Amino acid sequence: MKRTTRTTVLTVGALIAALGLGAAPAQADTTTPRIDLRVLVVSDGGPATAAITAELDADGTPYTKVDLGSAGRPVIDAAFLADTVDGRPRAKFQAVVLPNDNPFAAGSAEMAALAAYEQTYAIPQVDAYTYARPQTGLQVPASGGYAGSVDGTTAQVTAAGKAGAFGYLDGSVPFEDNSPSVGESYAYLSTPAPGADFTPYVQATIPGTTRQGSLVGEYRHDGRRELVVTFVYNQYQQQFRLLARGIVEWMTGGVHLGASRNYFAVHVDDVFAADDRWDTQLNCTPGDVDCVNGSGTPDPIRMTPADVDHATAWQAGHHFTLDMVYNGAGSVDQREDNGGVDLLADKLIADRNQFRWVNHTYTHAFLGCEQNVTVVPWTCETNADGSTKWVSRATINDEIATNRAWGQAAGLPLDTQELVTGEHSGLRILPQQPQDNPNLALALTDDGVKWLASDNSRDPEQRQVGPATTVARYPMNVFYNAGRAGEQVDEYNWLYTSRAQGGSGVCEDNPATTTCLPAPLDTSTGYTDYIVPLETRTALGHVLSNDPKPHFIHQSNLAEDRLAYPVLDGVLDGYDALFAANTPVVNLRMKDIGVELQRRAAWKSALNAGQVTAYRIGTAVTVQAPNGTAVTATLPTGTTRGGTAFGSAYAGAVSGWTASAGSPLTFTLPAAATAPAATTGGGAKATGPAPRAKVPAGMTKQVPYTPDN
Structure with a gap:
C-alpha cells in the first residue's frame, strides 16, 4: 500500500506565530485601479466636440483636449493614457470624447491604444457626432433609415434613457428651427444593426415611417461602451442644452467634479417709482435723456394695486419669487402729489413678504459723471482742467443710505449688502464714461455694500469695485418705457429697422447688431x-446654460398690458414641459448668485493652474484643492463625507460646494455606485475610420436670433 504524506496548511498569520515572529503589517490593496476624474476630449475642430468642452467648462469639470489638427499635439498611446502611482494602476481619464467613433486613419495605433485602454479600465467613450453604421451598432441610413435635416423635429427620451442618465428630462426634446433659410440640424436616424447590443436613449420618427430611429444610444461591444450620437449640434442649440447634462452624467457614471443647475431670477427695477413712456411720434422718451432739450411731455407708467395682486398670484402659480428693486422717493413724491395717499405703496408694503427686495437708490439718480443732457447721446461734464466731473461721494452715500432707511422703515425684508444703482450708473459706460466713478468704491465701503449689479451687455465679467463684487444682469428686450404692446413694437421697429423703413439706422451703422429686422413688425x-x-428663447437659453446671472425688467412691464408675463410664462411653462420634477428651476437672490459666481471663478482658476487633484478608487473619491478654494462635485445620491450626507439633490444626483483647507477631501459613494468592472478576454478591436458626417451651415456659429450672441 502506498504511503501518503499528510501536510498541514497554515495561514500566513499562523505561520508567523508558529515561528515566533511579530505580525506582518497589513498589505494595502493596490489591485483596484485609480481613475482620475478628468475627461479626455479628442477634437477635430467641429461644433460637436466644441459643444461638449463648453459644457465641461461651464460645469467646472476638468478635461484635457487633444486637437487632431495640431502638429505639436501629444501622441495618444498607452503611456499617455495610463501609468502606475504608488504601485497602483492609474487611468488618467475617466471618459473619452471623440469627434466620431473613429477619427483616425486605417490601422491607427492611437485608436488601438484607446480601445485597449477603454477595455482595460472600463472607460466609456462618447462619439460626439458620427455616421450610423454597423461599427456603431446601427444600420446604415439607406437600410430603412434617414439622413437629412431634422429642423423642427421633436425627439423623445426612451424608457431606458429616463431610467438612466437622461432621467431629468420629462420626455420631449424639441429641435430648433430658428431660420427657414439656414440648415440648423442634420441627423442620421437608424435602427440597431442585427445582433448589436444597442440601447436607444433618444429617438425620433424616421420620416415616411412609423419607426423610431436613434439619435443618442449606447452601444456595447468588445468590452467597450460607446454613447453614439448621430446628430450634429453646437453649444447654443436647445436640443444640445437639453441633452448636455445627460451626456456628461453618462460618460462619468455620475461621478465627476463640477456641477450644473438651471437658474432663473428676475429683477423688477424702479418699483415705487414711475417709468417715462416712449413717444411714438418723437421716437424718444420725454422726461429721459434721449429726447433733446426736454422735448415732448412726460407720460409716466406706474403699477397699480391690481398689478400687485396679479404679481403675487402669478408667483404662487409658478412657485417663483420676483426681486423688487425699489426707489423709495417714488412713493414719497406720489404722497406729496396726492394728499399723502399712495395706494400702490400701501399694497406693496402690505404684501412685502411675498417678494425679495433690493436697494435701487432713493431717487434713481445717475451716479457716474455729471451728465450734459443737452446733446444726444449725453456726454460727461468736465472741469476747467479737462478732467471729468464726478458725482460726489456724499451724493452717492445719500442715495444708498436714504433708500435703505426708507425701506427699513417700511419693513421691507432687505439684505443691505445688495445694491443696484440707477442704470447701473457709477460703473463704466462706453463710450462716454470709460472708467468707474472713483467715488463709487468709497461710498460702497461707507455703506457696507458687498454685491453690486452690473449690466451684462456692457460689463459681463465679475469684478471688484472697492469692497463690492459685481453681479452681471441680463437686460430683457422688454423695454422700460413701454406699458402697452403697441409702444413696445413701435420702439422695436425704430431701433431695428433701416432709415428707409422709418428706423433709426442702428443696423446700418452697426451690421453686427443681431436683432435687425428685414421689415417693420x-x-x-x-x-x-x-x-x-x-425673448423667451433667449432667456430660456440662459436658463439651460447653467448660468445663474439674473435677468432684469422694470415695474412698467408689470403694469398696463403687463408685457413681462408672456415672456416669463414662456420661460417657466416651457421649462416645466421639458424637465422632470427632480430638476426644478433654481431661483436665487442676488447675493447668492454673486457667491456662486465667485466660487466658480476661484474653482476655474485652480483648475487652470493645475492645482486640483481628484480620483476615484472603488467607492472612495479623493479631491485636493488649494486652501480656501471650495470644491464642486456631482455624485450619486447617498454619497457621504465624514459620515454626513453630501450635497443637495438635483436632477437625480447630489451636488454642492465643499470648503477646502488644502488637505485631501474624501467622499464615500454608496455601495451601489461601484465602478464598472474591466472586461476580460481578448483585446478590443478598433473599428475602421468613420465616414465623414455632414455639417450644415447653421452649425458653424449660432443662428443669429438673440440680442446677446
Missing part, C-alpha cells in the same frame, strides 16, 4: 408673434 401683432418668442 405689425404693431398690433408683432409683440405676441415675434418679440415674445424671441
